[in-house]
Amino acid sequence: MKKLISVLLAVLMIISICSTISFSAEEEKPVISFNTEKALYVHAVAESEDTEAWSEWQCVHDEDYGERNRSEKYFFLPSSADSEKVDIYNAFSEAVTVNGVEIASGKIASVSYEENKAYEVKAESSTYTLRFIKSGAEAAIYANNSDADGKGTDLFAYLSSDKSYSAKASGAVVTPDGKIDNTEIKKIKGRGNTTWIKSKKPFNITYDKKVSIAGMDSSKKYSLLANYQDDSLSRNRFLYDLSDAVGMPYASDSRYVDFYINGYYWGSYQLTEKIEAGKSSLVKDFEEEDYLDKEGNVKEDFPFLCEVDAGATDGEDYYVKLSGGLKITIKAPELSSEDKGYNEVKEYVKKKFDSFYNATRTRTADLTPYADVDSLAKIYLINELGKNWDAGVSSLFFTYKQDDDGKYKFYASPVWDYDNSLGNAVGIANELKSIKVYDYEEYTGWWCKYKGLSSGTKTSSNIMNRFAQNTPILNRAKTIWNEKFIPAINHFTGNKLDEEIDKDFYTADNYYSLVEKTAEMNYTSGWLLNTGNWIADHSSLTKAAFDKETNTYSVNKYPSSYTQDFKGMYDYARDWMVSRAAWMSKQMADGTVTDKTVNNSDDAPPQAEPKLSSSSASLKAGAQKTIKVIDGSAKSWTSSDSKVAKVKSGKVTALKKGTATVTATLTNGKKLSCKVKVTTSPKLSKKSITVKLKKTKKIKITGKAKGVNNKYKNTKIAKVKSKKSAKSLKIKGLKKGKTTLKITVNGVKLKLKVKVK
Numbered sequence: 001m002k003k004l005i006s007v008l009l010a011v012l013m014i015i016s017i018c019s020t021i022s023f024s025a026e027e028e029k030p031v032i033s034f035n036t037e038k039a040l041y042v043h044a045v046a047e048s049e050d051t052e053a054w055s056e057w058q059c060v061h062d063e064d065y066g067e068r069n070r071s072e073k074y075f076f077l078p079s080s081a082d083s084e085k086v087d088i089y090n091a092f093s094e095a096v097t098v099n100g101v102e103i104a105s106g107k108i109a110s111v112s113y114e115e116n117k118a119y120e121v122k123a124e125s126s127t128y129t130l131r132f133i134k135s136g137a138e139a140a141i142y143a144n145n146s147d148a149d150g151k152g153t154d155l156f157a158y159l160s161s162d163k164s165y166s167a168k169a170s171g172a173v174v175t176p177d178g179k180i181d182n183t184e185i186k187k188i189k190g191r192g193n194t195t196w197i198k199s200k201k202p203f204n205i206t207y208d209k210k211v212s213i214a215g216m217d218s219s220k221k222y223s224l225l226a227n228y229q230d231d232s233l234s235r236n237r238f239l240y241d242l243s244d245a246v247g248m249p250y251a252s253d254s255r256y257v258d259f260y261i262n263g264y265y266w267g268s269y270q271l272t273e274k275i276e277a278g279k280s281s282l283v284k285d286f287e288e289e290d291y292l293d294k295e296g297n298v299k300e301d302f303p304f305l306c307e308v309d310a311g312a313t314d315g316e317d318y319y320v321k322l323s324g325g326l327k328i329t330i331k332a333p334e335l336s337s338e339d340k341g342y343n344e345v346k347e348y349v350k351k352k353f354d355s356f357y358n359a360t361r362t363r364t365a366d367l368t369p370y371a372d373v374d375s376l377a378k379i380y381l382i383n384e385l386g387k388n389w390d391a392g393v394s395s396l397f398f399t400y401k402q403d404d405d406g407k408y409k410f411y412a413s414p415v416w417d418y419d420n421s422l423g424n425a426v427g428i429a430n431e432l433k434s435i436k437v438y439d440y441e442e443y444t445g446w447w448c449k450y451k452g453l454s455s456g457t458k459t460s461s462n463i464m465n466r467f468a469q470n471t472p473i474l475n476r477a478k479t480i481w482n483e484k485f486i487p488a489i490n491h492f493t494g495n496k497l498d499e500e501i502d503k504d505f506y507t508a509d510n511y512y513s514l515v516e517k518t519a520e521m522n523y524t525s526g527w528l529l530n531t532g533n534w535i536a537d538h539s540s541l542t543k544a545a546f547d548k549e550t551n552t553y554s555v556n557k558y559p560s561s562y563t564q565d566f567k568g569m570y571d572y573a574r575d576w577m578v579s580r581a582a583w584m585s586k587q588m589a590d591g592t593v594t595d596k597t598v599n600n601s602d603d604a605p606p607q608a609e610p611k612l613s614s615s616s617a618s619l620k621a622g623a624q625k626t627i628k629v630i631d632g633s634a635k636s637w638t639s640s641d642s643k644v645a646k647v648k649s650g651k652v653t654a655l656k657k658g659t660a661t662v663t664a665t666l667t668n669g670k671k672l673s674c675k676v677k678v679t680t681s682p683k684l685s686k687k688s689i690t691v692k693l694k695k696t697k698k699i700k701i702t703g704k705a706k707g708v709n710n711k712y713k714n715t716k717i718a719k720v721k722s723k724k725s726a727k728s729l730k731i732k733g734l735k736k737g738k739t740t741l742k743i744t745v746n747g748v749k750l751k752l753k754v755k756v757k
Helices: 002-027 155-161 235-245 340-360 373-386 427-434 463-467 473-491 508-524 566-587
Strands: 040-043 052-055 071-079 085-090 097-098 100-105 106-114 119-123 126-134 139-144 166-173 185-190 205-212 220-226 254-261 264-273 305-310 319-321 327-332 398-404 408-412 544-547 552-556 596-597 616-619 624-626 632-641 645-648 651-654 660-667 669-676 690-692 696-702 712-713 718-720 728-733 737-745 749-757
Touching: 002 463, 052 071, 052 264, 071 508, 085 100, 097 712, 100 106, 119 566, 126 508, 139 235, 139 264, 155 166, 155 185, 185 408, 220 408, 235 264, 235 305, 235 373, 235 473, 235 508, 254 508, 264 508, 319 340, 319 596, 327 340, 327 373, 340 398, 373 463, 373 473, 373 566, 373 749, 473 566, 544 566, 616 624, 616 651, 632 645, 645 660, 651 669, 669 712, 690 728, 718 737, 728 749
Parallel strands: 071 126, 139 254, 552 596, 616 669, 690 749
Antiparallel strands: 040 052, 040 085, 085 106, 097 100, 119 126, 139 166, 166 185, 185 205, 205 220, 220 264, 254 264, 305 327, 305 398, 319 327, 398 408, 544 552, 624 651, 632 660, 645 651, 660 669, 696 728, 712 737, 718 728, 737 749
16 A cells, blocks of 8 residues: 555656646747847837747947947837837846836846937946837848758858858748738848848848738748948839839839848848749749640740849859840749750740840831830830949840730840939949940939940940830830829829829838838948948939929029938939939920029028138048038049048048148039148058067057058068958068068058068
8 A cells, every 4th residue: 555655656746747847848938039148139019929020139330240339239129119118038147127127037028118218228247228219111021040051050140151052040020010920931042243242231032931021912032132332222112113103014012121130130121022933923924834845845935034144154143145245144944954954945045035136236126026115115214214324234134925916025024223223323434434424423314325335336235225226115215204204203202193103103202201210220220321432422413303284394503412311312312313304304305395493592502612621631641531521512532642642532541651632523513622741651660570480479550541451572481460451460480580571551661570580
């Protein structure tokens, strides 16, 4: 009996233990799906049990993702977050208090907040300042995987190391109404060419099943455009939606979204339908496999999707090269060398596109047998309106399919890649001058008919150039412009609202309301306005308008000035497009056009004459000084001797001893100068050093200018191990003996005697 009781007690103890284990496991179920660190996390939707839509507090970052001030933290909230309260998870080992609410370690608490208000948070002996910023974007996209390669590598680190790398991920799609879709991500990988090498990375996402995001058609595949080089974050959106409004086939629908990877906010992105063929893709008229018949053989005729892409390369792209040198990348069917029909498809695409391309050589040619002329006219107008730098060079897509009569033809669409349009890009001055284009940045003047020309030539291999000079296309373009484009632009300005157009193309004010708050988060987080010399000056613009009813072209008397912040950059992009449309409307108007000058006194320049903040400056090598234009704005800056002092956007960097004249060319053409005297040259802190064999020794460089590379000439006895941008040198001894290292800093040649013992 005692034995039986003992057994029963043992069983009860086991049951109790199992019950406890089960309860503990339930308690220890992860709140967040990805690995956390010592930080605070906020959820996209209050009182949600979702584990995916969490984001970490973070610092403002630099272009290399480094933290600028570790004690200043931000919660970058998606539009789904409540405006007054949020759920915060504490991943610190001790309790923290946020706005009077104590949050225990490993626990969640509801915390009230006010946007942009600073809150003091103490956590594990450190004190932080915390601010909340809330987006107004149309959705938020979360992708989570703390072990992307099976070796513990974070998803972003893994993907950004190589564009060809891809990974699965969990995640969430969250809309402003608080709805969460946790469809798994089958694959996420990098995309783009020039854009991929920028700090803010673009991606392609493929979901396990079709997902509808913020009212877009359900699809599995999407592209996330970083719009890194477009300060307005909107040039692609404007032209994609305008293309849709004027009836271009396969215009990619898109949304402003906030993007997070493993809880880190990466900025404001444009989520678009990915350019692919298939019933659940953007080009829905055919499937990838439609080039094969029922027996698996290549059909005599079949549809395909292709892209004019000058950058197509062997090993990376499935492409053909036409007799004229044009490269055509085949996007669907996209085959590998092992796939059936690999060479047959290439030959078919080459044959069909060659016939079409050769026909475009004749300016009076009727291209109807080869292509849908309406779509050719529309793609020309979109590129002309934007003065698209890449017109006819890359991202120019064509869909080859049957028309209503069953005849196979090329359709110029989908539209793609217009961030370097609408007055955004400077271009290459020498190339532009050689083809006699001097007004590329202005909204006046034709563009596409010059694209691809070289000095002294009258014809171009650029296919967009040929469209721009084809009489039947131009005749059709004029009609389409007046019937389709002008009403759409009038709606965009808000002058003549149209409910039907608004389904595809919003007003400028509506777009701004969608992008304003997500842009604030984007730029607060660390991304920069004006990302390089490629970007045009956006400080002023003399606006124009066109009234179709009276055939009146109006130009303001005074230029409008634009603040150097997001609103100013958005307003500039909007006004440039509207003014460009006005100029094109004048050229394509029926009947006599009346020119009118509008006396916009509110934009009248100040009475004071423009001047520089400094007429002279004395700097030591390596020092910097910013020179500003007072009562005016500069279009460009130059230095008479860039080896002595260089200048960019008014910031002067002293390089070596000497004198240089820095000149600002104003928007009105006037030039103002500042004499810069550099009093010292860069030098080494020591003229000679002794280094032990196979050891290193550090010496400093004084007067080293930021961003200027050093050059080293090593010997067999000693070498410099430092980076070319370093402000100090690490000298390593290679072999016993004496030597002299030659080191160039800011263009100044220096010598360092080295003894290795």
